[in-house]
Each structure stands twice: as C-alpha cells, then as structure tokens.
Amino acid sequence: MTTLTGKHASNAAAFIKDEARTDWHDETLWMVRHKRDLAAAGVLEWEALRNYASNIKEHTLSNLDDYLSEFEKNALANGIIVHWAPDAAAHNQIVYSIIKDAGIDRIVKSKSMLTEECHLNPFLISKGIEVTDTDLGERIVQLRKEIPSHIVLPAIHLKKEDVSHTFHEFLGTEANNNDPQYLTGAARIHLRDKFIESTLAITGVNFAIAETGGFVVCTNEGNADMGVHSATIHIACMGIEKIIPKAAHLGVFTRLLARSATGQAITTYTSHFHRPQPGKQIHVVIVDNGRTTQLGREDFRNSLKCIRCGACSNTCPVFRRSGGHSYHASVAGPIGSILAPNMNSTQYADLPFASSLCGSCSNVCPVKIDIHYQLWKWRQVLMQKGEGSIGKKWMMQGMAYIFARPKLYRFAGSFARKFLRTVPFLAQSKTFNPWYKNRELPQAPKQSFTEWYKKQQ
Amino acid sequence: MKVALFIPCYVDQFYPQVGIATLEILKKFGCEVVFPLNQTCCGQPMANSGFNHLAGGCNENFIQNFAGADYIVCPSGSCTLHIKEHLHSDKQEAEALKIRKQVFELSEFLTDILNIDRIKARFPYRVGFHSSCHGQRGLHLSSMSELMLPAFSKPEQLLKDVEGITLLKTERTDECCGFGGTFSIFEEAVSSKMGKDRIHQHSANHVDYITGVDMSCLMHLEGILKRHHSPIKVIHIAEILNASY
Amino acid sequence: MSTSNKESILNRIRQNKPNPVLLKENNFGNFPATALQLIATLKAIKTEAVLIPHLNAVQEEIQQLQQKGNVVLNVLNNLNAVEQDQLSKKSAADLASLDYAFIKGQFAVTENGAIWVSDKNIFNRLIPFICKHLVIVIEASNILTNMHQAYTAINIREEGYGVFIAGPSKTADIEQSLVIGAHGPLSLKVYIIQKES
Numbered sequence: 001m002t003t004l005t006g007k008h009a010s011n012a013a014a015f016i017k018d019e020a021r022t023d024w025h026d027e028t029l030w031m032v033r034h035k036r037d038l039a040a041a042g043v044l045e046w047e048a049l050r051n052y053a054s055n056i057k058e059h060t061l062s063n064l065d066d067y068l069s070e071f072e073k074n075a076l077a078n079g080i081i082v083h084w085a086p087d088a089a090a091h092n093q094i095v096y097s098i099i100k101d102a103g104i105d106r107i108v109k110s111k112s113m114l115t116e117e118c119h120l121n122p123f124l125i126s127k128g129i130e131v132t133d134t135d136l137g138e139r140i141v142q143l144r145k146e147i148p149s150h151i152v153l154p155a156i157h158l159k160k161e162d163v164s165h166t167f168h169e170f171l172g173t174e175a176n177n178n179d180p181q182y183l184t185g186a187a188r189i190h191l192r193d194k195f196i197e198s199t200l201a202i203t204g205v206n207f208a209i210a211e212t213g214g215f216v217v218c219t220n221e222g223n224a225d226m227g228v229h230s231a232t233i234h235i236a237c238m239g240i241e242k243i244i245p246k247a248a249h250l251g252v253f254t255r256l257l258a259r260s261a262t263g264q265a266i267t268t269y270t271s272h273f274h275r276p277q278p279g280k281q282i283h284v285v286i287v288d289n290g291r292t293t294q295l296g297r298e299d300f301r302n303s304l305k306c307i308r309c310g311a312c313s314n315t316c317p318v319f320r321r322s323g324g325h326s327y328h329a330s331v332a333g334p335i336g337s338i339l340a341p342n343m344n345s346t347q348y349a350d351l352p353f354a355s356s357l358c359g360s361c362s363n364v365c366p367v368k369i370d371i372h373y374q375l376w377k378w379r380q381v382l383m384q385k386g387e388g389s390i391g392k393k394w395m396m397q398g399m400a401y402i403f404a405r406p407k408l409y410r411f412a413g414s415f416a417r418k419f420l421r422t423v424p425f426l427a428q429s430k431t432f433n434p435w436y437k438n439r440e441l442p443q444a445p446k447q448s449f450t451e452w453y454k455k456q457q
Numbered sequence: 458m459k460v461a462l463f464i465p466c467y468v469d470q471f472y473p474q475v476g477i478a479t480l481e482i483l484k485k486f487g488c489e490v491v492f493p494l495n496q497t498c499c500g501q502p503m504a505n506s507g508f509n510h511l512a513g514g515c516n517e518n519f520i521q522n523f524a525g526a527d528y529i530v531c532p533s534g535s536c537t538l539h540i541k542e543h544l545h546s547d548k549q550e551a552e553a554l555k556i557r558k559q560v561f562e563l564s565e566f567l568t569d570i571l572n573i574d575r576i577k578a579r580f581p582y583r584v585g586f587h588s589s590c591h592g593q594r595g596l597h598l599s600s601m602s603e604l605m606l607p608a609f610s611k612p613e614q615l616l617k618d619v620e621g622i623t624l625l626k627t628e629r630t631d632e633c634c635g636f637g638g639t640f641s642i643f644e645e646a647v648s649s650k651m652g653k654d655r656i657h658q659h660s661a662n663h664v665d666y667i668t669g670v671d672m673s674c675l676m677h678l679e680g681i682l683k684r685h686h687s688p689i690k691v692i693h694i695a696e697i698l699n700a701s702y
Numbered sequence: 703m704s705t706s707n708k709e710s711i712l713n714r715i716r717q718n719k720p721n722p723v724l725l726k727e728n729n730f731g732n733f734p735a736t737a738l739q740l741i742a743t744l745k746a747i748k749t750e751a752v753l754i755p756h757l758n759a760v761q762e763e764i765q766q767l768q769q770k771g772n773v774v775l776n777v778l779n780n781l782n783a784v785e786q787d788q789l790s791k792k793s794a795a796d797l798a799s800l801d802y803a804f805i806k807g808q809f810a811v812t813e814n815g816a817i818w819v820s821d822k823n824i825f826n827r828l829i830p831f832i833c834k835h836l837v838i839v840i841e842a843s844n845i846l847t848n849m850h851q852a853y854t855a856i857n858i859r860e861e862g863y864g865v866f867i868a869g870p871s872k873t874a875d876i877e878q879s880l881v882i883g884a885h886g887p888l889s890l891k892v893y894i895i896q897k898e899s
Contacts, residue, residue: 013646022650028878030629037602043813045730046605052728059725065715072708078859084707136884137875153875160877180879188885195885196794212859222831222871222886229827230794240711245725247858251850252728254866255813265743265814266849266868268886275862277790277827288711296718315603317633321650354644356637356651357505359594363603376505383507392643396508403466403503404514406495413470434642438649439680442471449469449476453492 004147004328008354012322025157026320032153033314035263036364042265043255053252054368057305060243061295067210067243068286074213075284078275083285088118091287095120095202095235096127098283102233104200106130108191110217110224111138112204113151113308114237114287116330120202132194134223136187143170149324151331152261152310157323191223201227205238205284206307207253211246214274215284218257218267225271235283236273240291241304253307256366260309294342299377303338305367312361312371318354327351334361338374341382349387352378413448420444458571460488461526463540463560465533465672466498472672478695479532479563485699486571493522501539505638509543516546516553524552528570529560532695534592534670535638537562541596562596563695564612564670573615580700581621584692585659586613587669587678588631598670602631612670612694619697627658636677652681659689666692735847737894739812744892747815747869748882751892753842760839760893764804772801777824778839789825794832803833803887807840807867809855810892813848817892818856820864827863831871836887838867842896 004011016022040046060067072082085091091114099107107124109115109131121131121142133142137154141147143166148154155163160178167173173186203224208215215236217224228234244253258264276282295301313319313333324332329340329348337355340348352375361371382388388396402412420427421444430437447455460483464476483490499519500512519540523529531537540560546553567573592598592612599610616624635641635651642648656678659667667689669675675691682689737753744751754760760778767774775797781789805824807817817838819830830836846852858864871886882888 009644009646012644016646016650019650023654026654031878040605043605048728049730052726055723055726058720058723062720062723064719065712068712068715078862084711086707086710090707134885135875136873140875153878155875156878158877160879163876180876181881183876184873184881184884188883191885192798196798198794209858214859220871221873221884223884225827225831225865226885229831240715248850248853250858251730251848251853254849262874265747266816266866268867268869268871270816270866270868272858272864273862274859277862286711288714292711292714292718295715295720298720301718301720317635317651318644318647321647321654353507353640354647356590356633356635356640356648358590358633358637360590360601360603360631360633363594363601379505379507380509384510388507392506393508396503396506396511399498399503400508400511400514403498403500404518406497406518409466409497413466417470434645435680437645438653438684439677440683442467442676442679444471445473447473449464449473450492450494452473452477453480454494 004325006328007350008322008326009350011326011328012354015323015326016321022321024159025323028156029314029320032262036260036311036314039259039263039265043259049252049256050366050368053256053366054305056244056249056252057367058302060245061241061301061304064240064243064295067245068240070210071208071213071243074211076213078213080213080276081281081283083283085285085287085289088289091118091237091285091289092120092123094285095237096124096129098233098235099124099129099200102200106132107200107202108132108134108194108198108227109202110204110219110227111135112202112237113331114204114239115202116147118287118289132191134191134194134227136184136221139187139191140166147330149332150310150313151308157325195226195230198227198231200233200235201231202235202237203228205236205242206257207244207250208238208242208284209247209250210243212274214272216250217271217273218269220268222269225269232279233281233283234273234276235285237285237287239287257307257309260311260364260366290343294339297342300338300342300374302369303335303374305369306335307367309366311364311366315360315364317358318356322354327354334371334375335369338371338378341378345382345385346387349382352382410448410450417444417448458488458528459526460490460528460530461523462490462492463496463523463529463531463536464492465531465536467676468532468672471676472693475532475672475693475695478693478699479530482695482699483530486573496522499536499539500543501536502638504539504543513547516544517548519544520546520549520552520556523556524549526556526559528566529556530563530566531560532563532670532693533672534562534589534596534598535673538591538595562592562598562670564615565596565598567615568611575618576615576698578698578700579620580697582665583623583625583663584616584697585625585627585662585664585667586616587634587655587667587674589669589671589674590633592670593631615698616694622697625662625664627655627662629658634674634678636674641677648677649681652677656681656687656689664689666690668692668694668697670694730848730850732851733847735812735845737842737845737896740810740815740845740894743812743815749815749869749890749892751894753894753896755896755898757839757895760804760837767802773799774802775800775804775829775833777803777805777829781825786825792826794828797826797828797832800833802835802837803829804837804839805830807838809844809846809852810840811846811849811852814868816852816866816868818852818864818866820861822861830865830867831886833887835889835891836870837891837893839893839895842894
C-alpha cells in the first residue's frame with residue numbers, strides 16, 4: 001500500500017506539471033460543486049437547514065459523553081455488541097479479534113474513511129485476512145495499491161482509461177474498452193461472488209442515533225447492504241463524533257448530506273440498522289483516535305461536526321488543482337487540513353498552508369464549520385510550535401521589524417523600488433524568486449503614495 | 458465627514474495611483490481626508506503566514522496612526538478585513554476595538570456610509586469584474602455563489618452606472634484568483650495556475666480590463682497577463698470610479 | 703478491558719467538551735404532497751412510476767414475468783408466519799438468481815423519491831438488493847413531502863432494519879459518468895395505488 005509523503009506544495013507542483021490533466025481534474029470537480037449548487041437551490045430553507053445542522057452538532061459535542069452513553073445503552077438493548085477503541089491500534093485489534101474469533105479469513109468492506117484513517121486494510125492483510133473493498137471507487141484504488149484521493153469520490157483522480165487498464169490487468173476485461181457502463185458491469189460480476197460468499201462485512205457509519213441505539217449507512221451502489229445482509233457478522237466502525245441525539249434529526253442530515261456531496265437529493269440507499277437478523281451479529285466499534293484531543297481544542301473542536309460530505313474539497317480551488325494525494329493524508333482537502341495537524345503537527349504542518357483562505361469551503365459546509373478560520377488558526381499554532389522553516393521565520397521577523405518602524409519601512413520601500421528600476425534582472429530569477437517563475441514583477445514607480453502625498457502638502 | 462485614509466503597503470509602494478484615485482473620490486463626495494503619514498502595513502502578510510504573534514509592533518503603529526479617526530477607509534477588502542478581525546493591542550485595546558468598528562473598504566463606504574447611488578464617471582471599456590475573496594466572503598461586499606441567499610454586489614452596483622462601461626462576469630463568478638498573500642510564493646505552482654485559469658475565464662469575455670477591490674489580486678493577475686503578453690490590463694475600482702469625463 | 707476503554711474515552715470527553723450548547727427548536731413545516739409530484743421526482747432518478755387503481759395490475763405483471771421464465775419473488779401478499787420464517791432464512795446463494803422482487807413500501811417522499819421499506823415488508827434484508835429488478839408498491843395516501851415528515855411518520859426503531867430506497871443502484875465512480883445498476887438492482891419500478899374516488 002502506498003503511503004504518501006512529501007509536502008503539499010511540491011506534490012501540487014508535480015501534479016500541475018500535467019496541465020491538461022489538472023484542467024480535467026479541476027473541471028470534473030467543479031461540476032460536482034455545480035451540481036451541489038443546483039441541488040441546494042432547490043431547497044428553500046437550505047440556509048436554515050445548515051444553521052440547524054450546525055446547532056445539533058454543536059449541542060451534541062457539548063454533551064458527547066451523555067449521548068454516547070445513551071447510544072450504547074440503547075444499542076445493547078437492541079442486541080448490538082458495542083466496542084470502544086481509544087486509538088487506531090485498538091480499533092484494528094478489535095476488528096481483527098471479531099474476525100479471528102469467528103474463524104473467518106476473508107471479508108468485504110464498504111466505504112469507511114475511519115478505517116482508512118486507522119489503516120485497517122494493511123493491518124488485516126498482515127494477519128492473513130483477505131480484504132475486498134466493495135465500493136467501486138475504493139475497489140479501483142485498492143487494485144492499484146493507492147489510497148482514496150477524495151473522501152466521497154475515491155477514484156476522481158483517475159480517467160476511465162486508467163480504470164480500464166486496471167480492470168484489464170486484474171479482472172480480465174477487454175483491453176482499451178473504456179466504457180464506464182461496461183467497466184461497472186465487470187465490477188458487478190467480479191464482486192457479486194464476494195458478496196454471496198461473504199460471512200463478515202465491515203461498513204462505516206454516517207449517523208449513530210443516541211435515542212434509538214441504531215445507526216445509518218448512506219450509499220448509492222448497494223454494496224454495503226449486499227455485504228452485510230449476506231454475511232453473518234456486520235461490523236460498523238464509527239468515530240465518536242458521528243452521534244446525533246434524535247431520530248428526527250436525521251430529517252435534517254439526510255436532506256443536507258447527499259446534496260452537499262454529489263448534488264443528489266438523497267443517496268440511493270439510506271439504511272437504518274437497529275437489530276441483527278436472528279442468528280446474526282451486529283458490532284459497533286466506537287473510535288476516539290485523537291478526537292477527544294481535538295474536542296479539547298477550543299479553536300478546532302468544531303471540525304468534529306464534519307459529516308464527511310466532501311463539499312469542501314469540491315469547492316476548493318487548490319484541491320481541484322492539486323488532487324487529494326498531494327495532501328499525503330487519509331482525509332485530504334480543507335477538512336483534512338484542519339483535522340490532520342491534531343494527529344501529527346509535524347507531518348501535517350504544511351496542510352493548513354495549502355490554501356489561499358478564500359473561504360469558499362466554509363460556505364458550502366452543511367454543518368457550518370468555520371474551516372477557513374481554523375486553517376488560519378492552525379497556522380498560528382504550528383508556527384509558534386516551530387514547525388516553520390528557518391527561512392520563513394527570518395523573513396517574517398524581518399517584515400515584523402520593518403513594518404513596526406515607519407521610517408525604516410519608507411526607506412525599505414524606496415530602496416526596493418530603486419532596485420527594481422535599476423537592476424531588475426537581479427530579481428528576475430526563476431530559481432531564486434518564486435514570484436518570477438510564472439509572473440512578471442510589478443512596475444516600480446518613482447514615487448510611493450506617501451511621497452506623492454507629502455509633495456501635495 | 459472626516460476620513461482617515463488607510464493605504465495598503467503594496468499600493469503605497471507599487472500602485473500609488475490607486476491611493477490617489479481613492480483620495481480624489483472621497484474628496485469629490487465632500488469628505489475631509491487625512492492621510493496618517495506613519496502608516497506602514499496592516500500586518501496581514503505575517504499573520505496569514507502564521508506569525509500573528511510577531512505583529513504586535515505593526516499593530517501598535519497602526520493604532521497610533523489611526524486612533525481617534527471617525528472613519529477609516531481603505532482601497533482593499535483584504536487589508537480592511539484583516540484589521541477588522543485581527544487588530545489587537547496589549548496597551549490600547551479600547552482604541553483597537555474602535556478602529557475595528559470604523560474601518561471600511563472603499564466601495565462599502567461609498568454605498569453604506571455615504572449612501573451613494575451613482576457615481577458620475579466614464580470608462581467606455583469592456584471590464585471583467587474580479588470578486589476578491591476577502592472582501593466578498595469576509596466583508597460581505599457581495600453575495601456568494603455558495604450561499605442560497607439573494608444576490609447583491611456593492612462594487613458592481615457602483616460600477617454598473619459608469620458611462621460606457623460593459624461589465625462582464627466570468628463563468629465561475631467568484632473563484633479565487635490564487636494570490637492568497639504569501640501563498641503566492643510558498644505554493645507558487647497552484648497560485649499561478651489559479652491565476653492563469655481566472656484570466657482564461659476573463660479572456661473568454663474579451664475584456665479590455667480586469668477590475669476589483671483588491672490590488673493584490675490584480676497585481677498577481679497582472680504579473681501573469683504580462684508574462685503571457687496579453688493586451689488585458691488591470692485597474693482598481695477606485696481608478697474606474699474616478700475616471701472623469 | 704472494554705469497560706476501561708469506554709471509561710477512558712468518556713472521561714477524556716468530560717475533560718475536553720465545551721460548555722453546554724442549547725438545542726434550538728425548529729419546525730420545517732408540513733406541506734401536502736401529490737402522486738404527480740412523486741412521479742416527477744422518481745422519473746428524475748431513473749425510476750418508472752405508474753399510477754394504478756388496484757393491486758390487480760401488479761399481480762398480472764407478476765404472472766406475465768413468471769410465464770416468460772423469470773425468477774420472481776412476490777412479497778406483496780400477506781405471508782403467514784411459516785412463509786415469513788422460510789423467507790427470512792434464505793441465504794444469499796438461495797436468492798442470487800432472483801430476477802424480480804415485488805415488495806411493498808410504507809412511505810414515499812416527493813422531495814427525493816425515497817421510499818421507506820423495512821423488515822416487515824421484506825422479511826429478508828437481502829431481497830431489495832440482490833434482485834436484478836426491484837418493484838415497490840405504495841399507497842398514494844402515504845406520500846409525504848420531505849424527510850422531516852418521513853421521520854415523524856416512521857419509527858425507525860420499530861423494525862430491526864429499514865431503508866429508504868431512492869431509485870435503482872447507481873455509481874459515478876468512473877470519471878463521474880453516471881451508470882445505472884451497480885451492485886444492487888439494475889432498475890426500480892414503483893406502482894402507486896390511488897383508489898379512484
């Protein structure tokens with residue numbers, strides 16, 4: 001399994017080198033943003049829904065322990081087995097134990113970003129368990145030994161030719177047949193046996209309801225349900241923040257989720273699980289993995305409101321032009337950039353800077369996370385922690401010094417302009433002046449505004 | 458009406474004509490304009506780079522220059538927003554608070570405070586409007602494509618009545634140009650690509666000029682336009698609104 | 703072991719959670735919904751919808767399909783306890799060759815075409831997914847406008863499993879090209895029984 005490394009800026013620069021492909025990626029994701037706009041416009045009370053969803057989530061986070069306890073109590077009464085995992089390792093071990101205790105050696109899994117975060121697949125594979133991801137996009141990247149590049153559209157970075165190539169290699173489809181219908185049909189046949197033989201299926205959780213002790217899984221393909229209803233054991237993995245208080249609240253979230261994610265009014269299947277069928281088991285694994293730490297961060301706790309719709313990635317002009325893999329994290333895009341530094345501030349120190357702070361993300365977020373404010377605030381935290389480069393630190397100290405001293409500022413400005421007027425070629429270096437790589441420098445006037453104004457007095 | 462003029466550092470140094478146009482417009486509408494001579498920078502370049510903790514000296518200098526002003530007007534949405542959100546002082550927080558309340562970007566000052574309906578100006582050109590992000594989403598100078606709310610735009614409201622102007626919007630009405638301050642240096646590839654794409658959309662409208670409320674965005678676009686030897690020029694909204702008959 | 707995991711997580715939450723935020727009241731309104739609106743929405747999500755006065759029309763279709771050699775499962779008529787139990791015990795292998803499944807739905811929502819189906823309609827949770835073609839029959843009097851109304855009308859805990867089904871299975875995971883028919887049914891047809899007045 002490829003693990004992603006490097007920093008966003010250099011990864012993005014490499015991505016952009018193929019400009020035609022970048023344009024295609026950008027245009028494809030813009031269309032998804034556009035579909036979201038059309039869907040949202042069809043709901044008169046859209047902004048009121050966002051307000052209410054945000055309120056429900058904020059209320060829940062402030063009572064999270066009570067709601068989780070209530071959920072467990074009701075889930076247990078429903079006959080669901082509940083596990084608690086403080087971290088990714090515990091989560092993986094719990095899931096593995098259930099599989100091992102049942103004497104099972106192969107499982108099917110539908111989309112769960114939490115399991116990506118915990119690196120569940122490589123762990124299970126190392127224990128000799130065959131893992132088949134059954135969402136079409138996830139299956140494609142699994143065969144290619146990649147990770148999803150987008151939390152909702154995992155294969156958005158791939159063209160149909162890429163998929164055709166992969167399916168030809170692994171599923172024996174016709175070479176150079178790029179028809180999505182044909183390829184999807186091939187995946188249906190390929191995975192159908194896996195479903196029918198499945199004895200254990202893993203899913204994510206979109207919403208867990210405290211009041212009823214049940215949970216909801218939203219999908220389009222039918223793979224999650226094919227897996228769990230064929231199997232004897234269903235393991236549902238959820239982050240602690242997936243709890244909502246009441247069943248009625250699902251009315252709000254089911255109206256917001258798919259419209260925000262793909263522009264659909266609702267996903268094809270919105271499955272509600274409360275009790276296992278007789279003779280079968282449902283397990284829920286409740287995972288912390290750094291979420292309680294984030295909960296304690298006053299400036300960043302609202303990132304836990306996230307319902308993983310991906311709208312922020314679709315609207316982000318940076319994401320569209322750099323691709324999810326540039327973020328070298330299991331969750332990419334704007335939301336990933338405010339979640340990841342909580343997990344590892346050194347490894348992900350570059351992510352809050354992978355943004356022009358345009359603010360579009362906060363506007364599309366169905367639960368009104370102040371994403372672009374949190375990006376700004378993470379920058380402060382990380383630089384004060386010393387995660388910035390020495391060069392950047394010196395540059396900033398220099399600027400702070402100059403801007404605090406009016407006379408020095410005026411002198412520096414005048415000097416810079418003289419410099420640019422007399423020896424511009426010294427600044428016109430693509431190697432040493434990043435600005436100059438793709439842009440001309442601004443013209444340097446003889447007089448600053450201040451100098452002009454003084455002359456008028 | 459007494460107005461203190463706040464001129465962004467890069468406008469002061471590289472685009473003084475924008476400061477001059479701003480000054481002239483305010484005077485035309487009967488404002489008594491003072492320009493505090495010792496202003497430097499609002500501190501945004503440091504703050505957005507994560508070094509807000511070094512901006513103290515800059516903040517104190519800003520407060521010294523602008524304390525006591527009834528209105529502070531600035532031809533930049535981005536700098537205005539930064540002051541509004543981040544100006545603080547260990548020594549003079551009360552003054553800082555007053556300034557945060559009284560600082561305005563130029564177009565919103567004209568529409569909301571001076572209540573100007575129309576400006577008598579002439580600019581017979583095809584002009585592409587660039588919706589600078591901080592002014593739009595931060596100061597709410599106009600509606601936003603993401604939000605399902607009624608449409609409005611303070612800058613465009615002023616521009617549409619300029620004689621001879623043909624104001625044109627791009628297909629993606631409010632996508633970021635990619636300047637983003639030090640983002641333009643530290644994420645240069647993405648920044649330039651975003652700028653290039655923005656220009657492409659304006660070019661499709663065959664514009665003569667691209668305008669907006671922020672010279673920083675326009676400086677970035679201008680750099681790319683010049684690199685591509687494009688005939689399209691950039692111009693700040695103040696210069697258009699001040700363009701006389 | 704698990705108890706201490708639970709307590710450690712809950713304790714960390716108690717230490718770190720913010721001050722209480724009040725849950726605001728909200729009412730998203732009740733609007734009348736019509737069969738015509740539902741049909742339009744269903745059409746938009748690639749679902750054929752037909753108004754019929756009586757269940758008989760559906761029974762005819764079932765017979766015709768069976769005559770053509772299709773494997774058809776009819777869950778429209780009231781099954782007795784033995785039949786319900788038998789159906790619930792069928793495995794994926796047993797049901798894999800299902801061409802058509804006819805089931806009842808309880809409520810339909812015009813804003814998105816979603817139809818609520820639960821254990822008491824299907825007895826075996828695989829049925830709406832494993833069949834090649836799904837047909838759902840609903841009553842016109844059970845059409846609602848939006849999801850708020852739906853969640854008021856249904857008790858999601860009443861049955862061990864329930865699902866809102868909105869159209870045939872689909873995916874756009876390959877270059878955002880919409881493909882109807884992924885792992886679930888390739889098509890969905892809805893019959894709306896509207897008794898003539």
